[in-house]
Amino acid sequence: MVIKFSLEMLETGYIELVKLLKATGVCPSGGMAKMAISEGKVHVDGLIELRKGRKIRRGQKVEFKGNRIEVE
DSSP: OEEEEOOTTOSSSEEEHHHHHHHTTSSSSHHHHHHHHHTTOOEETTEEOOOTTOEEETTOEEEETTEEEEEO
16 A cells, blocks of 8 residues: 655654654554564665664655555
């Protein structure tokens, strides 16, 4: 499933990876998001990402459990 996420409401121009997974509902809690990232199950732009605080910016794609999040 493809999920579109807009950064328009955020003043910073980015969102941390763990917060993105929770905000989109891909992970029901921040704890589950942290665990998925630390286990290497989350990909950012096709590469495994292990940093929970990774800044995700416009144009990047995050994949987890068959879901693709496109950040706009």
